[in-house]
Amino acid sequence: MLFQDREDAGRQLARALVKYRSRHPVILALPRGGVPVAAEVAEQLEAPLDLVLVRKIGAPMQPELAMGAVVDGEQPLIVRNQDVIDLTGVSEQTFDGICEEELAEIDRRRERYLGDRVRSDIKGRIAIIVDDGIATGATTLAAIRALQKREPKELVLAVPVAPLETLQRLHTEVDAIVCLDTPQDFGAIGYYYRDFRQVGDDEVIAILKRFPAKKMAAPAS
Template sequence: MPFSDRSEAGRQLAKALARYKTDKPVVLALPRGGVPVAAEIASALDAPLDLVLVRKIGTPYQPELAAGAVVDGATPTVVRNESIIRLAGISEADFAAIRDRELAEIERRRKLYLGDRPRSQMKDRTVIVVDDGVATGATTRAALRAIRARKPRRLILAVPVAPTSTLAELKGEADDIVCLEDHEDFGAIGLFYADFTQVADATVTALLAQHPVKRDPSATTQA
């Protein structure tokens, strides 16, 4: 297996991202699995660690199959997977109900993980979006579009592993994609890790505490 665990994958990714250290980047993790990966990158690049709160909109009878995704914000960003919506026969009412349930989970996570923690300012910054891997790309695409709307100077996607076809589909969503392993025959992200244990909420909050964001009194809050 290419990676022993998420932290080791993050250390490998950090080496591949070393050229961005002089940009003084912001590192954004997709919780929960992306946080241990991103924490290693934030340490290596001496960067603040923050979250992009995104949730998959699963199909009613197969929750792991993405009909879309939603990202937190004053106006939530929703990405739809129209082919899956049609194939699964998902009505607009069903889609909206699942979306709203995921928005409620995003709000729970925001309160639990972030509380009154200051948020990173992204405008005119290099922003590196990190997860522990990509599968269909729905949540990743939603996250990148939401961050792009905040006008970063440069937007980078960094993941340890992804399907080759999904990376091709995501090419236009970021200014650079750094992926250590891509495969035509993919399966599932966890197959590329010796230890793919679910990341606990307590681990997320502990890692965030180790990588604080400095409060800017003149800046507006970003969700």
């Protein structure tokens, strides 16, 4: 399956999630690439949109290789990928140093994107995590673990594309997974988009302005 762009992927994903509309879900995007996708879902499901600020902790010589991930919160959650840490021989000091750099970027994004915006309370609600795709699943797993602590009624993972083996590792962590395409020879997320340009800060901010924080409907019984 080939998507025109993130908006196209979001519209298709929204159609697959339409059964959740009446259950008043909260849509939680992983910035930056997941935000345009999640915006289409939030619009079609008439749901509030918020962010999950998560950053990959990349290996020093291979930043795309995830040693783990860190998620924003009162006490930031760190998920370690011990197999990669052992494989790369990275010391605890190096890991902690890169983690601190990513926490600083999370702080920057929180201030830039959200400022004093009221955050969505997902306790007792249907929470749908949206990204533009999943590769290894390290950042996704960190986001899921952090959101579990906020006690949603159900946690749903929704993405346009991901390798089946990654979804199999994640399926015990959530209540449901909605994925439009699970290619065997995955490669990279960008292979499944005609337009996979980088999403900038200004675009994220503009999208959030379209979905002002407001009082949500009562949770589904």
